[in-house]
Amino acid sequence: MWPNRRLLDLLGIELPIVQAPMAGAQGAAMTIAVSSAGGLGSLPCAMLDEEKIRAAVSLIRQQTGNPFNMNFFCLRGDPATAADEARWKDRLAPYYSEAGLDSTAVAPAPHRRSFDEGLCAVVEETRPEVVSFHFGLPDAALLDRVKATGAHILASATTVAEARWLVEHGADAIIAQGYEAGGHRGMFLTRDITAQPGVMALTPQVVDAVDVPVIAAGGIADGRGIAAAFALGASGVQMGTAYLFTPEATISDIHRAALHSAADDQTVITNIFSGRPARGLINRIIREAGPIAPEAPPFPAASAALAPLKAAAEKAGSGDFSSLWSGQAAALARDLDAGELTRALASEASQRLALLAGV
Amino acid sequence: MWPNRRLLDLLGIELPIVQAPMAGAQGAAMTIAVSSAGGLGSLPCAMLDEEKIRAAVSLIRQQTGNPFNMNFFCLRGDPATAADEARWKDRLAPYYSEAGLDSTAVAPAPHRRSFDEGLCAVVEETRPEVVSFHFGLPDAALLDRVKATGAHILASATTVAEARWLVEHGADAIIAQGYEAGGHRGMFLTRDITAQPGVMALTPQVVDAVDVPVIAAGGIADGRGIAAAFALGASGVQMGTAYLFTPEATISDIHRAALHSAADDQTVITNIFSGRPARGLINRIIREAGPIAPEAPPFPAASAALAPLKAAAEKAGSGDFSSLWSGQAAALARDLDAGELTRALASEASQRLALLAGV
Numbered sequence: 001m002w003p004n005r006r007l008l009d010l011l012g013i014e015l016p017i018v019q020a021p022m023a024g025a026q027g028a029a030m031t032i033a034v035s036s037a038g039g040l041g042s043l044p045c046a047m048l049d050e051e052k053i054r055a056a057v058s059l060i061r062q063q064t065g066n067p068f069n070m071n072f073f074c075l076r077g078d079p080a081t082a083a084d085e086a087r088w089k090d091r092l093a094p095y096y097s098e099a100g101l102d103s104t105a106v107a108p109a110p111h112r113r114s115f116d117e118g119l120c121a122v123v124e125e126t127r128p129e130v131v132s133f134h135f136g137l138p139d140a141a142l143l144d145r146v147k148a149t150g151a152h153i154l155a156s157a158t159t160v161a162e163a164r165w166l167v168e169h170g171a172d173a174i175i176a177q178g179y180e181a182g183g184h185r186g187m188f189l190t191r192d193i194t195a196q197p198g199v200m201a202l203t204p205q206v207v208d209a210v211d212v213p214v215i216a217a218g219g220i221a222d223g224r225g226i227a228a229a230f231a232l233g234a235s236g237v238q239m240g241t242a243y244l245f246t247p248e249a250t251i252s253d254i255h256r257a258a259l260h261s262a263a264d265d266q267t268v269i270t271n272i273f274s275g276r277p278a279r280g281l282i283n284r285i286i287r288e289a290g291p292i293a294p295e296a297p298p299f300p301a302a303s304a305a306l307a308p309l310k311a312a313a314e315k316a317g318s319g320d321f322s323s324l325w326s327g328q329a330a331a332l333a334r335d336l337d338a339g340e341l342t343r344a345l346a347s348e349a350s351q352r353l354a355l356l357a358g359v
Numbered sequence: 360m361w362p363n364r365r366l367l368d369l370l371g372i373e374l375p376i377v378q379a380p381m382a383g384a385q386g387a388a389m390t391i392a393v394s395s396a397g398g399l400g401s402l403p404c405a406m407l408d409e410e411k412i413r414a415a416v417s418l419i420r421q422q423t424g425n426p427f428n429m430n431f432f433c434l435r436g437d438p439a440t441a442a443d444e445a446r447w448k449d450r451l452a453p454y455y456s457e458a459g460l461d462s463t464a465v466a467p468a469p470h471r472r473s474f475d476e477g478l479c480a481v482v483e484e485t486r487p488e489v490v491s492f493h494f495g496l497p498d499a500a501l502l503d504r505v506k507a508t509g510a511h512i513l514a515s516a517t518t519v520a521e522a523r524w525l526v527e528h529g530a531d532a533i534i535a536q537g538y539e540a541g542g543h544r545g546m547f548l549t550r551d552i553t554a555q556p557g558v559m560a561l562t563p564q565v566v567d568a569v570d571v572p573v574i575a576a577g578g579i580a581d582g583r584g585i586a587a588a589f590a591l592g593a594s595g596v597q598m599g600t601a602y603l604f605t606p607e608a609t610i611s612d613i614h615r616a617a618l619h620s621a622a623d624d625q626t627v628i629t630n631i632f633s634g635r636p637a638r639g640l641i642n643r644i645i646r647e648a649g650p651i652a653p654e655a656p657p658f659p660a661a662s663a664a665l666a667p668l669k670a671a672a673e674k675a676g677s678g679d680f681s682s683l684w685s686g687q688a689a690a691l692a693r694d695l696d697a698g699e700l701t702r703a704l705a706s707e708a709s710q711r712l713a714l715l716a717g718v
Contacts, residue, residue: 161622198537200579200584224592231589265518265556266554356712357715
């Protein structure tokens with residue numbers, strides 16, 4: 001039924017749909033729903049501690065015997081300095097004044113953890129069938145331990161050069177993340193967002209460059225996009241924004257409402273919410289301070305100073321300071337639960353593929 | 360053989376491939392080769408006067424009875440002022456010094472003409488089967504005259520909003536120009552390049568928004584991309600960069616060599632060569648003054664001050680100041696003549712479509 005079974009056979013899944021791990025926007029419920037439906041559900045772990053990961057995996061294992069994916073960040077580079085954070089606070093000071101907030105208060109920021117010994121030990125203990133990394137790969141010693149568990153390794157490439165690097169360093173399949181994709185870009189060999197390729201151009205070039213299965217991501221939100229990914233030579237797709245419309249997504253009502261009215265030309269890549277480039281719906285803070293703010297401190301420090309502004313605005317029903325992550329195809333999404341969505345997407349895609357050959 | 364015949368039936372062509380009109384990079388030879396092969400060859404007219412257009416059409420009509428496309432620009436907005444041009448000259452002055460050139464000399468710039476009475480009269484006289492417009496559409500009075508000749512009207516949309524506008528104003532088919540596309544972006548309702556959608560996201564959203572056939576453009580350079588366009592709901596594709604590799608392209612050896620070594624992440628959208636956003640290979644002047652230079656004067660005035668720098672650099676074998684137009688998929692292109700390429704692309708695409716359904 002599927003024109004290319006490389007990803008299905010590698011991962012032992014039935015449907016060629018990877019649900020994108022979305023830290024802060026979903027937990028085990030979405031993972032369970034997608035994996036139960038035959039796709040690859042993902043559990044984003046970058047904002048969880050060991051105990052929470054163990055609890056989530058326990059829940060997943062109770063509900064499904066199907067493979068699932070555990071996702072981690074690989075963070076390198078120096079963290080933000082006090083001077084970096086002060087510069088950002090200065091840039092945002094007028095908004096603090098406007099909101100009547102004290103800009104000298106220390107704000108708690110959501111924690112984003114890089115893959116480390118402790119998280120590696122949880123992988124060894126919980127043994128997910130698939131482990132995916134964003135922003136490159138961990139050091140060889142840690143990656144070898146993950147591979148020794150038998151887990152298949154997925155990693156995101158935003159260019160052909162990144163895809164080659166990831167395969168050389170141990171990835172078993174490549175997520176070709178096009179410019180269209182919502183949320184954080186996995187880019188790690190370049191910082192230049194102006195030269196990032198769209199998924200139509202990126203996918204076949206990655207397919208030609210590496211020998212492993214390629215998963216197309218970005219701008220895909222219905223069966224047409226899945227069929228197009230196969231046409232380009234991909235063995236499957238990764239979809240995020242489409243799953244933000246499901247009840248399993250733990251996003252705010254503000255974010256959900258913004259997604260429901262999103263058009264094709266209402267997202268940009270911005271660094272203001274975390275310090276790293278990520279695609280989201282254009283709102284006031286992006287319009288006024290972004291989309292790329294030179295004052296934003298290194299990842300993930302930018303979120304700390306925004307947190308009080310976001311909290312105050314959201315309390316008043318406004319998403320002016322919220323990261324409203326979205327790819328460019330939100331308008332193609334529909335309201336279904338995550339299991340139904342996975343099955344509907346697969347069904348649409350296979351009908352589309354049959355139609356293309358006049359079958 | 361083709362899953363969607365709407366464009367073929369509308370235009371009376373055999374293969375669903377529109378060769379992108381590329382002003383300054385091709386003439387009638389490419390038009391003839393593509394139309395003779397069964398695709399839609401295009402004659403870019405924005406840099407030609409009436410006599411040259413008549414001569415080109417005469418040549419085309421002698422060589423093929425198949426439909427072809429005549430392309431024009433629709434320019435609105437104020438032209439550059441003397442102050443605009445002086446500011447740009449100032450920005451470029453250090454390069455004039457470096458090259459030993461006199462920056463006060465008046466440089467001849469390539470002419471870019473907006474569609475007007477004179478050009479409309481040539482359309483009425485030569486009666487091309489298809490007329491395409493870039494940067495919107497002409498005023499209703501001129502467009503009505505073109506339509507009265509029986510010509511089918513194509514126009515480029517970079518967003519869903521532009522697609523809707525073009526259909527409301529008389530376009531018979533829409534070219535959905537994704538962010539990946541090389542050369543000038545057809546954008547005319549927005550100036551914001553940061554929110555431009557990729558073709559994977561744009562195509563199905565345009566298909567859903569308008570009732571006319573949609574032609575996908577951007578990042579498509581082989582049969583896989585053509586098959587993907589059909590998967591997304593398009594009725595055909597427009598391809599430019601792939602045709603720059605043919606002997607019919609009249610580009611410089613420097614441009615040709617740059618295209619042959621281009622990777623997926625080596626182009627950006629820049630305004631420095633003309634004043635309007637266009638995608639090309641990154642070179643020295645883009646790196647140092649761009650990609651978006653606030654000092655660049657309105658289209659097409661930016662090219663004038665660059666012309667002497669370009670001429671001097673090219674004489675020394677360098678493309679440092681040349682507009683090396685390219686989309687993001689140059690690495691997928693191959694060296695064939697334009698007729699062979701058209702047939703090879705169609706053959707690859709139809710094989711790919713059959714393969715997708717396991718036929």
